[in-house]
Amino acid sequence: MASNRAVTFMGPGKMEIQNKGYPKLQDPKGRTIEHAAILKLVTTNICGSDLHIYNGRFAAPAGMQMGHENTGEVIEVGSHVERIKQGDICSVPFNVACGTCRNCKERHTDVCLNANEELGYCGAYGFNLGGWQGGQAEYMLVPWADFQLLKFPDKDQAMEKIRDLTLLSDILPTGYHGCMEARVGTGSTVYIAGAGPVGRCAAASAHLLGASCIIVGDENEARLDLVTESGYQVVDTSSATPVPDQIEKILGTGERWVDAAIDCVGLECHGYGPKGRTRNEEEAVINLLMEVIKPSGAIGIPGVYTDQDPGAPDDLNKQGKLATGFPKAWVKSPSFTAGQCPVMHYNRDLMMAILWDRMPYLTPLLNTEVIGLDSAVAAYKTFHDGSPKKYVIDPHNMTKLAMSA
Numbered sequence: 001m002a003s004n005r006a007v008t009f010m011g012p013g014k015m016e017i018q019n020k021g022y023p024k025l026q027d028p029k030g031r032t033i034e035h036a037a038i039l040k041l042v043t044t045n046i047c048g049s050d051l052h053i054y055n056g057r058f059a060a061p062a063g064m065q066m067g068h069e070n071t072g073e074v075i076e077v078g079s080h081v082e083r084i085k086q087g088d089i090c091s092v093p094f095n096v097a098c099g100t101c102r103n104c105k106e107r108h109t110d111v112c113l114n115a116n117e118e119l120g121y122c123g124a125y126g127f128n129l130g131g132w133q134g135g136q137a138e139y140m141l142v143p144w145a146d147f148q149l150l151k152f153p154d155k156d157q158a159m160e161k162i163r164d165l166t167l168l169s170d171i172l173p174t175g176y177h178g179c180m181e182a183r184v185g186t187g188s189t190v191y192i193a194g195a196g197p198v199g200r201c202a203a204a205s206a207h208l209l210g211a212s213c214i215i216v217g218d219e220n221e222a223r224l225d226l227v228t229e230s231g232y233q234v235v236d237t238s239s240a241t242p243v244p245d246q247i248e249k250i251l252g253t254g255e256r257w258v259d260a261a262i263d264c265v266g267l268e269c270h271g272y273g274p275k276g277r278t279r280n281e282e283e284a285v286i287n288l289l290m291e292v293i294k295p296s297g298a299i300g301i302p303g304v305y306t307d308q309d310p311g312a313p314d315d316l317n318k319q320g321k322l323a324t325g326f327p328k329a330w331v332k333s334p335s336f337t338a339g340q341c342p343v344m345h346y347n348r349d350l351m352m353a354i355l356w357d358r359m360p361y362l363t364p365l366l367n368t369e370v371i372g373l374d375s376a377v378a379a380y381k382t383f384h385d386g387s388p389k390k391y392v393i394d395p396h397n398m399t400k401l402a403m404s405a
């Protein structure tokens with residue numbers, strides 16, 4: 001029986017590589033599921049969502065196997081799997097979804113009604129969301145394999161473009177979804193809060209969608225440099241000049257508003273200005289987006305918020321509430337959309353865009369570094385400290401791109 005070494009959450013700030021055992025065709029309650037497949041991981045990425053868990057800001061049980069951004073080769077299928085075959089290389093959407101419930105049928109796989117028995121909706125790998133083990137490991141289980149797996153058409157081509165294709169399990173669809181929520185289209189002006197990997201994918205998606213002025217805000221210089229080098233505009237959120245003033249200057253039209261605004265930061269956001277760097281103000285980004293959005297504009301909020309946040313900065317946040325300026329923004333008639341990205345809504349189209357070289361700007365902007373499984377624990381720390389890289393774990397050295405530990 002093969003081992004299954006996996007990145008395991010042992011408490012805030014503590015990740016370990018443990019042998020979790022080769023997966024069985026069983027759901028989290030131990031029931032046999034013949035609609036499942038077992039995948040050998042080709043790539044599995046570290047995400048800002050993992051950092052919320054690492055930082056103790058998104059509650060998770062000790063012993064949980066991490067990893068929701070998974071791409072793998074199918075090595076075993078249950079007897080009910082008809083179309084997915086051994087040897088297929090597939091992207092695994094991070095949302096676990098059954099394909100038959102009302103929400104899945106309406107393409108809201110982010111809130112599948114059968115993937116999380118405790119909550120009743122919303123399942124994901126490597127979170128406290130339904131008990132599905134993550135894929136930062138050698139092997140993983142994927143239920144409802146025929147419905148869930150996105151098969152890459154050609155294996156050699158997939159391995160050639162793996163640095164970009166590995167983004168299809170989460171952050172590229174998520175950045176794109178943020179743009180869709182914010183109604184980005186040809187000529188839109190866009191403000192994206194956060195220059196992390198999700199913010200950078202949102203900028204690349206806005207580019208693909210034909211946006212005009214794409215502005216990304218952050219305080220992290222190295223991440224902002226990647227954005228500037230790709231030809232987008234930046235604002236420094238730690239500057240003494242308020243962000244709306246910086247946006248007004250960039251737009252150069254005398255307007256202070258953007259057509260579309262996207263939160264790619266979430267609950268761990270810092271405050272603004274030189275002192276803001278050291279302060280967590282959970283409502284800071286949402287309040288800013290309500291200030292800079294044009295009347296009748298749309299705001300997308302892929303940044304994660306939760307009411308299970310033991311490390312929240314104040315009592316209101318600990319109760320799962322935010323002090324927002326919603327009453328003031330109300331009269332602007334803004335739209336808001338939030339929640340997990342329904343990856344399956346977008347992943348095939350974005351795969352085709354990558355395979356046909358329509359997003360050549362992704363690779364330099366994302367700045368991926370492929371690492372071995374034994375380097376993953378250190379990479380969590382480096383990513384947490386603000387590295388401008390997107391870390392991609394290659395547990396079996398299948399891409400031949402991995403740096404050693």
Ligand SMILES: NC(=O)c1ccc[n+]([C@@H]2O[C@H](COP(=O)([O-])OP(=O)(O)OC[C@H]3O[C@@H](n4cnc5c(N)ncnc54)[C@H](O)[C@@H]3O)[C@@H](O)[C@H]2O)c1
Pocket residue numbers: 047048049050051052170171174193194195196197198199217218219220223237264265266267268269270271272284285301302303304339340341
């Ligand atoms: N909705 C979804 O389906 C989905 C999917 C993937 C990730 N996410 C979430 O998206 C968010 C971003 O993910 P990531 O991987 O890029 O994370 P990340 O932690 O790497 O990046 C966040 C960035 O935000 C910056 N930041 C902090 N405060 C800010 C502020 N006030 N204004 C602007 N920038 C600020 C930080 O300096 C950092 O560079 C996280 O909350 C993550 O959990 C959501």
Ligand SMILES: [Zn+2]
Pocket residue numbers: 047048049050068069094170171
């Ligand atoms: Zn992710």
Ligand SMILES: [Zn+2]
Pocket residue numbers: 097098099100101102103104105111112113114115
């Ligand atoms: Zn479903």
